[in-house]
Amino acid sequence: MIEVLSIPPLASVQDLGRHGQWHQGLGQAGAMDAMAHRLVNLLLGNLAEAATLEIPLTPARLRFPERSAFAIAGAVCGAKLGGRALPRVWAGMAEAGAMLELGPITHGARVYLGLPGGIDVPLVIGSRSTQLREGFGGFEGRVLAAGDVLRACSQSASNLPRSGVSLSLPPLSKGGEILLRALPSSEHDDFSAEAQQAFWSSPYRVTQQSNRQGYRLEGAKLDYTAQGELRSHGIVPGIVQVPGGGQPIIQLADSATMGGYPKIAAVIEADQWRIGQAREGDALRFCRIDLAEAAEAEVQAVTYFDDIARAAHALTAQQKGWE
Amino acid sequence: MFDRADLDRLLAAMRANGVESLTLETQDERLELGLFAATAPAVVAAAPAQHAAKAEALGRFLPRGGEDGLPVLKDGATVQADELLGYLAQGDLLSLISSPVAGKLLGALPQAGAVFGYGDAVFNIEASA
Numbered sequence: 074m075i076e077v078l079s080i081p082p083l084a085s086v087q088d089l090g091r092h093g094q095w096h097q098g099l100g101q102a103g104a105m106d107a108m109a110h111r112l113v114n115l116l117l118g119n120l121a122e123a124a125t126l127e128i129p130l131t132p133a134r135l136r137f138p139e140r141s142a143f144a145i146a147g148a149v150c151g152a153k154l155g156g157r158a159l160p161r162v163w164a165g166m167a168e169a170g171a172m173l174e175l176g177p178i179t180h181g182a183r184v185y186l187g188l189p190g191g192i193d194v195p196l197v198i199g200s201r202s203t204q205l206r207e208g209f210g211g212f213e214g215r216v217l218a219a220g221d222v223l224r225a226c227s228q229s230a231s232n233l234p235r236s237g238v239s240l241s242l243p244p245l246s247k248g249g250e251i252l253l254r255a256l257p258s259s260e261h262d263d264f265s266a267e268a269q270q271a272f273w274s275s276p277y278r279v280t281q282q283s284n285r286q287g288y289r290l291e292g293a294k295l296d297y298t299a300q301g302e303l304r305s306h307g308i309v310p311g312i313v314q315v316p317g318g319g320q321p322i323i324q325l326a327d328s329a330t331m332g333g334y335p336k337i338a339a340v341i342e343a344d345q346w347r348i349g350q351a352r353e354g355d356a357l358r359f360c361r362i363d364l365a366e367a368a369e370a371e372v373q374a375v376t377y378f379d380d381i382a383r384a385a386h387a388l389t390a391q392q393k394g395w396e
Numbered sequence: 397m398f399d400r401a402d403l404d405r406l407l408a409a410m411r412a413n414g415v416e417s418l419t420l421e422t423q424d425e426r427l428e429l430g431l432f433a434a435t436a437p438a439v440v441a442a443a444p445a446q447h448a449a450k451a452e453a454l455g456r457f458l459p460r461g462g463e464d465g466l467p468v469l470k471d472g473a474t475v476q477a478d479e480l481l482g483y484l485a486q487g488d489l490l491s492l493i494s495s496p497v498a499g500k501l502l503g504a505l506p507q508a509g510a511v512f513g514y515g516d517a518v519f520n521i522e523a524s525a
Contacts (some may be wrong), residue, residue: 078432081398127465149464149465150465151465157476157478157479157480158466158479158480159480160460160464160465160480160490160492161463161464162464172494179465180465198406200461234452234453234491234492235452236452236480236491236492236493236494237492238488238489238490238491239464239483239491239493240488240489241458241463241485241488241489241490242488243465244463309482339427373450377488380487381488381489384486384487384489385489387486387488388491389451391453391454391514392452392453
């Protein structure tokens with residue numbers, strides 16, 4: 074159990090999303106950084122689908138009324154538990170009455186907090202994610218506010234070492250730019266050759282007009298050369314659309330299900346967590362890959378989580394042997 | 397030749413500085429002085445206690461202050477009780493090494509990549525008075 078003492082708007086309970094409702098016009102929702110979401114669950118021994126708290130704005134103060142395991146991962150925010158500084162990724166025990174303070178975010182954009190078994194909110198249409206636009210799911214269908222109390226699905230603490238455990242994360246950026254592997258999308262070839270060249274070779278900055286629905290980017294103008302209006306088509310998180318102004322938009326977790334803008338590319342799922350941790354002003358660069366490379370990236374992502382799960386089990390076994 | 401006053405001054409200096417044995421040699425004289433522990437309890441009691449921050453797992457040492465968002469730890473740094481001092485890595489999984497007491501780090505920090513086993517002292521800390 075954790076009590077929210079203070080938290081800025083937009084913190085919401087999320088899981089891996091509400092799938093299979095596209096045909097009804099209901100978007101996916103879910104964690105913007107699915108990797109951090111999975112990692113806090115993995116460290117606590119939870120299922121990947123267990124709900125976590127996504128915190129995009131800080132500072133925040135939360136209190137544990139009773140002794141509880143918990144985990145955090147994602148953005149660097151100077152987290153402190155009972156005054157003790159925590160690393161960016163941490164899972165361990167909070168004593169009864171302990172205060173968790175999240176300071177200013179200095180790297181990344183979203184912090185994820187997990188509880189044993191996941192955050193106990195109702196399963197609605199197959200998911201515990203907050204559908205912010207529609208106002209259901211998650212914690213009462215809304216963002217969190219001071220005074221809210223989140224309960225854990227499980228009382229049992231996982232076998233965590235006394236000092237807790239942390240993880241080494243893949244780097245968010247390289248050479249000051251966040252690299253996003255992407256596939257050409259359906260209207261890619263209807264953009265001018267110069268636009269295609271610019272899209273795949275020049276950086277795009279994240280603008281202030283960015284939220285869970287999508288990120289508007291700013292960079293080289295992309296000219297669409299085909300004539301006439303497009304009919305609306307289905308869109309999914311990761312799709313990069315280009316409206317009339319020639320500046321791209323990446324659709325994200327709360328994207329609409331349909332859109333009529335031409336689609337130049339699709340960021341692969343394995344790299345979408347990087348967008349979720351991108352902040353206003355960050356430079357994104359799209360890296361063109363093919364389907365085989367996208368499939369390989371998916372395999373590598375699965376292997377990454379499997380390796381961590383194996384290491385966590387091995388550590389638990391070692392700890393039991395030494396006790 | 398040392399007289400009684402010389403000996404008293406030397407013994408007082410030994411007590412004041414926690415010196416348990418002293419040897420003085422001239423061309424034709426040799427003086428050896430020793431203080432038993434019972435005669436210098438104040439000095440022994442005043443010595444700061446040393447504590448070890450031990451490994452809770454086996455792994456390769458990884459300093460703090462990289463991607464973890466924490467400040468880099470330097471030789472001789474003052475640390476708080478329970479402060480995270482570094483990590484032991486098993487692949488991407490990191491076990492934490494925490495300071496058992498508030499105090500000052502002694503000696504050089506471990507080298508990144510150095511291997512430690514369960515229970516090994518990774519850091520030595522001189523406890524604050």
